[in-house]
Amino acid sequence: MKLCLGFESTAHTIGVSVVSFDGVVLSNERKLFTTSSGGLIPVKVAEHHCSHVFDLVSSSLSKAGVSISDISLIAFSQSPGIGHCLRIGAIAARSLAALHGLPLVGVNHCIAHLEIGRLLGKKVSSDGFSSDVSCSDPILLYASGANTQVIGFEGGKYRVFGETLDIGIGNFLDSFARSLDLGFPGGPKVEVLARKGSSLIDLPYSVKGMDVSFAGLVTKLSQLAVKGCSHEDLCFSAQEYVFAMIIEVAERALAHTGKSELVLGGGVACNKRLQEMAFKMCEDRGASCFIVDNEFNVDNAAMIAWTGILQFSAGDSLSLVNSGILPYVRTDDIEVSWR
Ligand code: ATP
Ligand code: FE2
Numbered sequence: 367m368k369l370c371l372g373f374e375s376t377a378h379t380i381g382v383s384v385v386s387f388d389g390v391v392l393s394n395e396r397k398l399f400t401t402s403s404g405g406l407i408p409v410k411v412a413e414h415h416c417s418h419v420f421d422l423v424s425s426s427l428s429k430a431g432v433s434i435s436d437i438s439l440i441a442f443s444q445s446p447g448i449g450h451c452l453r454i455g456a457i458a459a460r461s462l463a464a465l466h467g468l469p470l471v472g473v474n475h476c477i478a479h480l481e482i483g484r485l486l487g488k489k490v491s492s493d494g495f496s497s498d499v500s501c502s503d504p505i506l507l508y509a510s511g512a513n514t515q516v517i518g519f520e521g522g523k524y525r526v527f528g529e530t531l532d533i534g535i536g537n538f539l540d541s542f543a544r545s546l547d548l549g550f551p552g553g554p555k556v557e558v559l560a561r562k563g564s565s566l567i568d569l570p571y572s573v574k575g576m577d578v579s580f581a582g583l584v585t586k587l588s589q590l591a592v593k594g595c596s597h598e599d600l601c602f603s604a605q606e607y608v609f610a611m612i613i614e615v616a617e618r619a620l621a622h623t624g625k626s627e628l629v630l631g632g633g634v635a636c637n638k639r640l641q642e643m644a645f646k647m648c649e650d651r652g653a654s655c656f657i658v659d660n661e662f663n664v665d666n667a668a669m670i671a672w673t674g675i676l677q678f679s680a681g682d683s684l685s686l687v688n689s690g691i692l693p694y695v696r697t698d699d700i701e702v703s704w705r
Pocket of ligand 1: 513663
């Protein structure tokens with residue numbers, strides 16, 4: 367059985383995973399840099415990743431029940447992300463590839479969210495999941511801390527059909543939660559409070575063409591909190607508005623491309639209300655909605671290893687001199703060899 371060792375290190379998470387070439391995730395280890403107030407200082411995150419990466423290699427190999435000599439390929443997240451963080455995964459990957467004479471592949475993090483959705487997405491149905499349906503050519507609604515993008519494969523490339531014009535939806539939820547003193551990460555705290563809210567408060571709804579904007583909403587919500595609006599209703603309303611905004615754009619991407627599958631990805635895709643709204647939208651238009659387990663929604667190395675396998679199987683690989691990190695590369699800059 368051929369195996370790939372994957373490294374994820376675009377931002378808060380350092381992850382190492384072993385995935386087989388036939389798509390079985392044998393291990394998926396991760397450590398998350400956190401502070402009680404949120405936010406990150408790149409140098410500190412890089413130190414964190416540096417101090418954990420080789421322990422994660424050991425635990426990932428041992429959980430998979432293999433040793434480094436069983437590995438056939440090394441993949442790492444090469445783009446996009448925070449330079450300080452990307453560099454740690456890249457150095458670890460390059461070192462092991464050079465030491466063991468293994469081929470090396472660089473992966474785009476955003477595309478990896480879509481590829482893991484194609485591999486592991488479970489089709490949602492009104493009474494749970496249909497296990498026997500696989501996801502082949504979806505639109506990805508990628509909703510994470512730093513990123514909010516609607517992505518699909520069209521004309522030989524992964525295209526961004528819509529995205530945030532300012533902050534990511536997760537960063538919006540985190541800033542809003544911080545303004546209510548809910549702690550970090552804010553998304554799950556907002557989700558819990560939102561379940562107790564019921565009255566929908568008027569908020570700005572900012573969809574601009576295929577793009578969305580969240581920055582002004584934090585100010586508006588903070589002002590309403592100061593005026594005494596209940597935190598439960600504010601959380602409920604914030605979720606209803608921002609999730610409706612991204613679902614609208616995702617629906618329009620489905621309509622324009624004629625695709626009939628939606629997959630969710632990114633940390634915010636763990637949110638049950640977002641999953642419910644995505645399913646409802648898909649059901650209404652006769653499309654299929656897929657979600658992955660939470661460990662594959664949040665940043666993870668399994669998606670990097672799997673996308674690396676797809677790329678390598680199509681002939682991609684990097685020489686060490688060409689394996690520099692690419693922090694600013696966009697999804698639609700990537701040459702797609704494997705589809
Ligand atoms: P990326 O580098 O891809 O932008 P990231 O570093 O932000 O990712 P993720 O793990 O993908 O990391 O996402 C983290 C975000 O997900 C945080 O903003 C967090 O508040 C949010 N989040 C996590 N769980 C939930 C939830 N249940 N509901 C809403 N938001 C959530
Ligand atoms: Fe991500």
